[in-house]
Amino acid sequence: MSATIESSTVTLDTSDVDKWVGKPVIFAEMWDACNATDIRRWVQALDYPNPIHWDEEFAKASKFGGLIAPQSFTVAMDYGHGCHPACVGNIPGTHLIFAGEEWWFYGTPVRPGDKLVQERRFDGYSVTDTGFAGPTMFARGDTVHRNQNGVLIAKEQATAIRYLVEEANKRGVYGKDRRAPKRWTKEELAEIHALRHDWILSNREGKSPAYADVKVGDQLPRRVIGPHSVVSFANECRAHRQNIWGTWRWNVPEGVYDPAKEDAGFGADMTYDHDASKIDPRMHDGLYHGPSSGHINSEKAEKVGMGGAYGYGASMNAWHLDTIAYWAGHEGYIWHSKTQFRSPAFEGDVTYVDGEVIEKLDMSPYGFPVVKVQTRMTTQEGETILKGTAEVQLPY
Structure with a gap:
C-alpha cells in the first residue's frame, strides 16, 4: 500500500502511515468514572x-430508576472524540477533519459511576481525489469500549479525512468568501425556537412506537439545532470529558510507541504541546491550544481550508443518534448506526x-425485529451535511 499518491502535480505521501495499519494505537485512559x-x-x-438524561425525579420514576446516559455519550467517555485511532502517522502538509462514524451497541447503557476502557487500532485507509483538496486520505480507526466489569458496551469505526492544507486553500471550497455567518431576524429565530419546542414535546414522555404500527415511509418529527455559534462549539468541546484538565493519562504498555504522543495528523498550528501542558494544562486541552482551537478561532480555521468557525463531526453523529433515540422512546434501542459527514456545521447556520x-426487518441479525431509520441533516439553504442510518x- 505504501506509495506516493499523485493528482496532477500534487502529492500525498502516505509512507509513514503504512507502518500503523492493523496495529494497536492511542493508549490513553480516563482517570475517573463518569x-x-x-x-x-x-x-x-x-x-x-430528554429528561431521562438530566431530570433526576423524572428518571427515577422511569423504567431506568435513575439517570442514564444517551447512547451518544459513549464517545464522551473516550479520548480523542472517537476519531483518534484514524489519525496516526505523519503526512507532510496535512490537516484532518472527521468524515463519519459507524457504531455497534450491545444493550448495556452507561450510568453514573461507570468507567469505560478502550482498545484502539488503526484499520487502514484509501485515497481518492476530491474537489475539496485533490488527493485525500480516508483513514479508518477502530475502538472497542468496555465498562469496569468487562462488559462490552460498544464498538466504533471512525473515518477521518487527511488532506493537503495548501491544496484545500487553493480550491477554496469552504472559503471565507462563501462562509459569512448568517444574521437571523427576530422572526426567523422565533420560527426556529417554535420548531425546537415542538420537537421537545413530540416525545418527552418517552413513549415507544410499536413495531407492528410503524410503517415504511413514516416520518420522524423534524428537529432543528442552532443557530450554531462559537459559544455552542465551545460548549460541545467541553462536554467531552477528555477536554477537562487532568481527566486522562497516557497508559502506554512498556516498550510500545504511541503515535498519538508524537504525530496525530493535525496541522502544525493546531496540535498539542504535551511537554508544555505539564505546567500549563491549556496546552493540551484542545480548545485553547490544539485541534479543536480551529473550530472557534476563525483565523486558524481559514489556515486549514475552512472558511470560519465550524462544528464537530462527533456532534453531528450525536444529533443523529439522539434524534432517533428520542423518537424510539424508553423501550427503543439503537443496535447499529452509520453516518457520513458531507460538510461541517458552520457558525451562523442551523x-x-x-x-x-x-x-x-422481521428477521434481523440481532434475533428480533428492527426498523431501519434514515436521517438527513441540512442547513437553512438546503445543503446536506450528513446522511445516516440506524437499526x-x-x-x-
Missing part, C-alpha cells in the same frame, strides 16, 4: 433535552434533522 454531571453537561451541550423509516429495536 458522574451525573458529566451526562448532564453532554446533553446540555448537544441540545438534547441544522435541520429529518428522519424516515425506510425498512422493517432500531422497538416493542412488538
Whole structure:
C-alpha cells in the first residue's frame, strides 16, 4: 500500500502511515468514572433535552430508576472524540477533519459511576481525489469500549479525512468568501425556537412506537439545532470529558510507541504541546491550544481550508443518534448506526434533522425485529451535511 499518491502535480505521501495499519494505537485512559454531571453537561451541550438524561425525579420514576446516559455519550467517555485511532502517522502538509462514524451497541447503557476502557487500532485507509483538496486520505480507526466489569458496551469505526492544507486553500471550497455567518431576524429565530419546542414535546414522555404500527415511509418529527455559534462549539468541546484538565493519562504498555504522543495528523498550528501542558494544562486541552482551537478561532480555521468557525463531526453523529433515540422512546434501542459527514456545521447556520423509516426487518441479525431509520441533516439553504442510518429495536 505504501506509495506516493499523485493528482496532477500534487502529492500525498502516505509512507509513514503504512507502518500503523492493523496495529494497536492511542493508549490513553480516563482517570475517573463518569458522574451525573458529566451526562448532564453532554446533553446540555448537544441540545438534547430528554429528561431521562438530566431530570433526576423524572428518571427515577422511569423504567431506568435513575439517570442514564444517551447512547451518544459513549464517545464522551473516550479520548480523542472517537476519531483518534484514524489519525496516526505523519503526512507532510496535512490537516484532518472527521468524515463519519459507524457504531455497534450491545444493550448495556452507561450510568453514573461507570468507567469505560478502550482498545484502539488503526484499520487502514484509501485515497481518492476530491474537489475539496485533490488527493485525500480516508483513514479508518477502530475502538472497542468496555465498562469496569468487562462488559462490552460498544464498538466504533471512525473515518477521518487527511488532506493537503495548501491544496484545500487553493480550491477554496469552504472559503471565507462563501462562509459569512448568517444574521437571523427576530422572526426567523422565533420560527426556529417554535420548531425546537415542538420537537421537545413530540416525545418527552418517552413513549415507544410499536413495531407492528410503524410503517415504511413514516416520518420522524423534524428537529432543528442552532443557530450554531462559537459559544455552542465551545460548549460541545467541553462536554467531552477528555477536554477537562487532568481527566486522562497516557497508559502506554512498556516498550510500545504511541503515535498519538508524537504525530496525530493535525496541522502544525493546531496540535498539542504535551511537554508544555505539564505546567500549563491549556496546552493540551484542545480548545485553547490544539485541534479543536480551529473550530472557534476563525483565523486558524481559514489556515486549514475552512472558511470560519465550524462544528464537530462527533456532534453531528450525536444529533443523529439522539434524534432517533428520542423518537424510539424508553423501550427503543439503537443496535447499529452509520453516518457520513458531507460538510461541517458552520457558525451562523442551523441544522435541520429529518428522519424516515425506510425498512422493517422481521428477521434481523440481532434475533428480533428492527426498523431501519434514515436521517438527513441540512442547513437553512438546503445543503446536506450528513446522511445516516440506524437499526432500531422497538416493542412488538
